Amino acid sequence: MMGGVRHTMLTDFAATARNLPAARRAMEEHRAKVMTNTLLPGHPVRFSEAAKQFLRWSKMEHQEHPNTAKRHAVSMASVTHYLGRKQVDEVTSGDLEAYKTWRRECGIKEVTIRHDLHAVSQFFQFALKSRWARDNPVKQVNIPSDSESRNEKVLSDDEEKAYFATAIRNSSLYDIGRLMVNQGLRPSEALTISKQDVDPERRELRVPKSKSKSSARTLNLTGESILILGRRMATVGPWAFPGLRASEPFTYSGLVGAHNRALETSQTSFGIYSLRHTFATRFYQKTKDLDALRRILGHADLKTVMRYVHQDADALKAAMEAYESSISTAWEGLTQ
Numbered sequence: 001m002m003g004g005v006r007h008t009m010l011t012d013f014a015a016t017a018r019n020l021p022a023a024r025r026a027m028e029e030h031r032a033k034v035m036t037n038t039l040l041p042g043h044p045v046r047f048s049e050a051a052k053q054f055l056r057w058s059k060m061e062h063q064e065h066p067n068t069a070k071r072h073a074v075s076m077a078s079v080t081h082y083l084g085r086k087q088v089d090e091v092t093s094g095d096l097e098a099y100k101t102w103r104r105e106c107g108i109k110e111v112t113i114r115h116d117l118h119a120v121s122q123f124f125q126f127a128l129k130s131r132w133a134r135d136n137p138v139k140q141v142n143i144p145s146d147s148e149s150r151n152e153k154v155l156s157d158d159e160e161k162a163y164f165a166t167a168i169r170n171s172s173l174y175d176i177g178r179l180m181v182n183q184g185l186r187p188s189e190a191l192t193i194s195k196q197d198v199d200p201e202r203r204e205l206r207v208p209k210s211k212s213k214s215s216a217r218t219l220n221l222t223g224e225s226i227l228i229l230g231r232r233m234a235t236v237g238p239w240a241f242p243g244l245r246a247s248e249p250f251t252y253s254g255l256v257g258a259h260n261r262a263l264e265t266s267q268t269s270f271g272i273y274s275l276r277h278t279f280a281t282r283f284y285q286k287t288k289d290l291d292a293l294r295r296i297l298g299h300a301d302l303k304t305v306m307r308y309v310h311q312d313a314d315a316l317k318a319a320m321e322a323y324e325s326s327i328s329t330a331w332e333g334l335t336q
Helices: 020-035 047-061 066-083 093-105 110-129 157-167 171-183 187-191 223-232 252-266 274-287 290-297 302-308 313-335
Strands: 204-207 217-220
Touching (some): 066 093, 157 171, 157 252, 171 187, 171 223, 171 252, 187 252, 274 290
Antiparallel strands (some): 204 217
16 A cells, blocks of 8 residues: 555466565566556556457447447457557567557558557546556557558459459449449448438438448438449348348448458459548549538548548549640740
């Protein structure tokens, strides 16, 4: 007891007479840290146990967006495997840099490492409130940037045909993919389409808030989307895409797994978000209406929208030719 607070620790030594001196030294070192205020004035918590509590909190905190909690669970599984035996207050930014190296050596993609580190950052915010840590070591870690982690592209006609010819073997993957290409939906938004939000008579789909206030919107449906959602109204339960339990929607991990299998069979390579990027680029190329695209994608500003608009070399060449033709008359007047 110190200052009315009980401090304990785990030495991980077997309870034998031979280990007693080492255990005492470890306890004295721990006591010295407490006395110099380098440890939190609370009960030290092992990372693995803290992670369990964080995931329970995340599941309840994100009930309206269960995919967020599921992403936390996936990321924390690998982080706990690597850091689980440490105490939360012992984890440093160096440990997390080492974790990045380990994941890369295992062949893990940058986008996954990015998701892992964001989950760990959320974990440490929770740990700070629980007084298990003094700071968030993720703040000193170099997190892979969007440009390094994204595997996003605009599908060519041949890639689209090859992919969906394979994706059709999984009806949920096929229908969600077509809705993303037709409507620009986020994967999480397509997965959680509620039947009550579909209005076939008005050809509309209401998208509840998903990431921000601007993400709540009503979309006008294409003919293909109406047919897809019409089929989906016949499924059991409240969701257009039910999971193994009709009361729950199809999972993000299940979607990504089916997507990866379709990529392997069709010999294509792209992230599932590329379907949304494909919609955005095609919409802009046909309409040139960035503000309409912003509202359809559910973004608050045009800067974010521009991440979804990919102009290929042919489009840039055509734009330059159009510009040149517009100034040719003025140039000729100057040279005469």
